[in-house]
Amino acid sequence: MTASKLYILDTNVLLHDPKCLYEFKEQDIAIPMTVLEELDDIKDRKKNVSSEARHAIRAIDHILSGASTSAQITKGVPIKQNALNGVDTRLGKLSIFPDHELTMRQGFLPNDHNKDNLIINCALHLQATNPHREIILVTKDINMRLKALGAGLLKVEDYRTDQLVSDIELLPAGHYQMEGNFWEHVTDVKSYQEGKYTFHQIDRSILPNTYPAEYIYDESDGFAARVISVDEETITLQDLNHERIMQQNCWGIEPINIQQAFAMQAVLDPSIDLAILNGAAGSGKTLVALACALEMVIEDKQFNKIIVTRSTPPVAEDIGFLPGTEEEKMTPWLSAIHDNLEAMHEQDERPQSSVKYAIEKANIQFKSLNFIRGRSIQDALVLIDEAQNLTPSQLKTIITRCGKGSKMICLGNLAQIDSNYLTPLTSGLTYIVERFKDYPGAANVHLEGIFRSELAEYAEEHL
Template sequence: MSASKLYILDTNVLLHDPKCLFQFKEQDITIPMTVLEELDSIKDRKQNVAAEARHAIRVIDNILSSATNASQITKGVRILVEGKEREQKLGKLSIFPDHELTSRQGFLPDISNKDNRIINCALHLQATFPHRQIVLVTKDINMRLKALGAGLQRVEDYRTDQLVSDIDMLPAGHHHLDTPFWEGVDKVDSFQQDGHTYHKVDRSLLPDTYMNEYIYDDSKDFAARTVKVDETTVTLMDLGYDRLMQQSCWGIQPINLQQAFAMQSLMDPEVDLSILLGAAGSGKTLIALACALEMVIEEQRFNKIIVTRSTPPVAEDIGFLPGTEEEKMTPWMSSINDNLEAMHEQDERPQSSVKYAIEKANIQFKSLNFIRGRSIQNAIVLIDEAQNLTPQQLKTILTRCGKGTKMVCLGNLAQIDSNYLTALTSGLTYIVERFRDFEGSASVHFEGIFRSRLAEYAEEHL
């Protein structure tokens, strides 16, 4: 039985998920020649999607390598996984020579526009195969609107790897109880272990809690973190409201409870990955940097601090800047320097203090381009502006984590600069959802803006 649907993939889908060709089950896929041309133009650029373009090209090549002639490629080649067909057969992949299409009624006229050529390809296939469902898959909203306006019947977004349908459904990392916690507890098993107090309570009290979620109420007495969840019980580690608020790292104390939760997760050696989300000015970078300095210089738990981030699409290639890799990255790491200066502004010689902190903590600024292939040992890694990274890029960074290394992801889902990402498809959203049940990960969504009253007003009203 032949496939009932034929999917036409846009370039941004292949860049978003180079393995997407294996996600359409038994349905057929076609890739317009224009998409291959776009991948070819991207693969050699010094930008953060070049690696994804190369990966997508390799996947396409592996699938089509079994074709014996050109006509077979245009008709379709069966999609195989590592040389073997899946139990549920996948469809066929073909390349469509859309550059051969001539202007005709119903087509978009400006064929110099690559989006128009891809849409025309879909329109041609829709007219050629009226009994099949032709579906254009693209992450470009405007292209979806153009395709529908041109008469294409089915246009979809690629959502296979989208874990949440609404950004508001993303776990905040902390849960506020409307009533005092102890009022609802009839039975509790409290015990001490490794200097901490734990409470084992019935799961019906916290039915939706998950690993390393922070629980608190309005009593300003109870605050805890979920450390174990089973079918009938939940085990909480008692943190104590006062102890949380009295934490101090490198002279910085939390202003609100969310900052205190973040500081606790950063300082806890049992947490390997801390994910800090929040609006601009909420204190993410300040808290992360203060804790990192405390752990490297005062406690000597790590040997160095590595700071990395994606370089903006305005200037993907850092090679045009003078100096070493660290010096080239300086323009994009100014937020770290700003926070270092803020932490030492009361010192007698602030600039000397900042220089001392950078040298003593061995702070290294690294480009994402040079993170691949490394194994980072005994370091705390701050991934700044993580909302601009794809799930694949964040996977690349997190899998660099070696023995004795802690990863910290910082990001604001309202400030995505990438043309290929939205708040729902950002790698930051992806890892928050993927790691919610991992015992070595904690995520905290910051509330409040403390940079200035102007910054607070701008965040709320613009």
């Protein structure tokens, strides 16, 4: 029986989620030859999506390996679910369409070596020659979707299988402010002491939408706590003492507002394995994280080193290959770390010497994403900078490297995505915020306020 739908996949869909071939259920998938050529071109580039290109090529090869002739590949090879989980369940079929053999005809977009046009023409041809089937082009490129619809393609879709929230405004902030005084809302409480910490057990109805590791505070600035656990009837809060967390000091840095105080608490707390700090440019994410990291490594000796990594997309034109060692190549990308180190030591008699001392004493290592894969990172504090430019699979790769005695700090701003393959809704940063929402060992804090300068604050609000 022939599937009723035929999905034509664009290159960016395969790069965004190399496992997408198993997400279309019983329907068929066609991949134009142009897409394979693009994947082949990308897989050898020094780009943060080269690994995804290789992964996608291997997935395609795995499915088509059962075909013995080119005719079978063109007709379609059954996709078997056992490629993922060992269950021999047939899905639809995967075929490679030889779009390079198409000749120009009326209704086609100009064939001027524009790969988007070639892929759209492939979809138009299949729509014309398969009137009994629903032909759907799937792409994450908004402009390509508009071009395809304008050219006469009846059905064009975005790939949203991995999209966890429908609106970025629905993403949890990691903290919640209660009106008035917190204790005015509480009629029954059970408080107890464990070591130096005080805990409060309250009724679930007071905070019906809360989740583990969410921070709670009130308008009176008299109460601050973190949710430790949630069950059907009760919520357990750890009292953080509002005054005390506002007086935290790490490497000479103190919190300016309550969100920065929560961020410092999340990074410093040994029970938190993953601290996610997101917010606008200038809100203090990197400064807070770096100050806490230096305090924990140099003063408290909780970790042996600080590993800093990030994606490396160019903001403007690529400047080409950089000479030197891995760390020397990464230095231009991680200048934000140096800027914040300099800011923390600007009052010192010899600031540059202080920065050098901090880098050496804390054993700060700058690592490329390409060399993070396959490692097991032990007794280290890992700072993942510019996480908004990472795909969900890339962030999964990094976080699963976390070995014994290590902690991850993820920094990002969804308003500053530089990747052509990501949007705020499909960014890896959004992915892990939502996925770790119910994990008590992960804390997410959205930092509010911009403290870099009045110009930066105005630009963030008006541009």
